[in-house]
Amino acid sequence: MEAGLCDTWVLPPCISVPLLEVSRRLELPPVLTYAASNLWNFTRSGKDFSDLDNIHTIHTFTGTEDESWFFMVSVAMEAKAGYAIPTMVRAVEAAKTGDYGTVIDALKKLKGCIEQVGELLERMYERSDPSVFFNQIRPYLAGSKNMADAGLPRGVFYDEGDGKGKWMQLRGGSNGQSSLIQFFDIVLGVEHASQGNSTPHTRSLSSKTLPQPSFHDEVRDYMPGPHRRFLEYIKHTGSIRDFAMQPLDTPEHIKLRNAYTNAVDTLSEFRTKHIRLVTRYIVLPSQQEVSTQRQNLATASAQGHRDDQGLTGTGGTLLLPFLKQSRDETSDAANLHAG
Template identity: 30%
Template sequence: MAAADTHQSTAPFSLDSYHVSEELGFILPEPLTELPPYYQPWMDVALRVPELVDSHELRSLINKMPLLSSHFLQNHRELRLAHLALGVMTMGYVWQEGEKDTVDVLPRNLAVPFWEISQRLGLPPIFTHADGVLANWKKKERDGPFHMENLELLLSLPGGDSVRGFFMVTLLVELAAVPALRNIPAVINGIRCGDSEAVVRALDDIGRSLQDMTDALKLMQVYVEPSVFYGIMRIYLSGWKDNPSMPNGLIYEGVRTEAMEFSGGSAAQSSLLHCFDELLGIKHEEKSGAFLTRMRNYMPPAHKQLIEDISLAPSLRSFVQQQQANERLSQAFHLCVAKLLALRNYHINVVSRFITVPAARARQIRNQSQDCDGGIISRAPTALEERGTGGSGIMIFLKTVRDQTKDAFLPETSEDTKLV
């Protein structure tokens, strides 16, 4: 659904037309757990992907699945669950035998409906952040709290409890961002009206929310085992663009005769930081900026539209600069930049723990002895050692984006604020 063209209207900026939930932000409220009975052949396989990959039976079972029409899917939630199910099956099918025995062709009984559903949703035909995180959750107790002990995945990938931990912690980061999202219209409308007090109040809430996101991300080290993430999970989050294991991409049989390339799941596919970057006026250099912009094509279209409309709103940074005498406004703006910088610094810390350190260990094991049993880590795909699942050279990319966040500080910012 196209969002209203709010930036040219005199109406107040609002989140109403962007598929953003007041309570859950970008998270899909109450995802369905079942599809109509006609689609049971999909769910029967999708629910068993980890065990079928482990027994090397997934490809043969998918090859025998009936070709089902996607036309009986009636509403947005049905389409999202179908996209998640077909996405999980696709990742398992492609990577069942690891990086050495990938496939060139996705069979038509998977490729055709996946393509059709993707077209209806405006998403690519690959497993995305919108699938694995935003639409892949349920509460054990419906009226219970939104925390780890009360959350379950709808569908999983190989990696056991660490898969649940990875997706659920990421979901809690999304949830922690909701107060910040809700306050973006207050900032934009406050600027339009020249109401600096309203802008300060909204920025204070955004700063607290950014801190809560960092705190939620810290749960990753509690619920995800680095060796499992690196050695087992990562390949199933990887795509067929900028991936040396699949240099020619993937043919979607019955859709096109030429191979297509799509990036794997990536934190850059979350709309959150894109919104905050646009609001705070953070500019990215050409290469990292191009990757981030491309990742917007992996978001639900209404969320992508929100990011674009925030970018067209009056500049917060200019508003703060024009009111240099307003110390509270300057402090609130700088605190938000500092909190976003701290979040990005912590994300670099997480990536180091879950990718860089295990990659070095894997290289060390391989160099020591071909016969040595290095456990899970040594089984990890070598092609991904320095790359994110989205295909980026991960540490260079993250540090570049972090450094560009620093550039958003106004020249007179005290060093104390920058260190918050």
């Protein structure tokens, strides 16, 4: 271990060594991820995983109902939308052969699916208090990336003993690590840029600047290996947007375009609902006066960023600018006249 390290920066060998080994086996970074806190952290009392009365967390940090509800809402959303995955995979294949009926029907089902997921998201307000989330739950999800304001300028040192170890700055768990939402983006052809000053669907194809990986691409490293490989496969299979953009004016193609834009608009509205939730659970609590007696990763990282544009999410992004950019990029995909 490096000399002169502050104890609060160091993960000791008794924790870091087994954590690193388990992470390698799971094909995940050694930090709390969305999969660990949500997908692998629930039990059921009924057959319907999308029914919030049937699912319960196995482990929580705080022991509060607020935390359990926060995790289980995400599980229910994943379960509710699971049926759409094979439907949309078939639709992508059908687009290659010009099978309008299959694609249009799938897009209508996807629209309804996203609406149902959005309704579940809005149930977060029922049993998860914003103050409890921000001050008690969020610190455990904070990660170590972009956390200099919270006292982790270099991240965390993973001490492996015998003088071995390394610094890591890792994103915390966030719903941005959900492979489901990225799947929707991919099949609909929604592209996301790494910066907020570019528009993917209208940028010049002759640009000599090499594109940088977007957050959405980078965050796949925080997904389970099978999920990551599935998304890469779908990404290289094609998107329905390419089919919808064909310069045709037949009645079938007009129906296809309408179904496509309706689905994209619904996904954009879902992201708007998420922005409203983030405002209530993170932005507003961060603007309240923080006691100097009690500081944690959530409150400390909010200091110096009292305006909502400077807040950092648990995934290591500038919170509201990133979410608004993602929403706007989704809406932009509905412009089928863009090159």
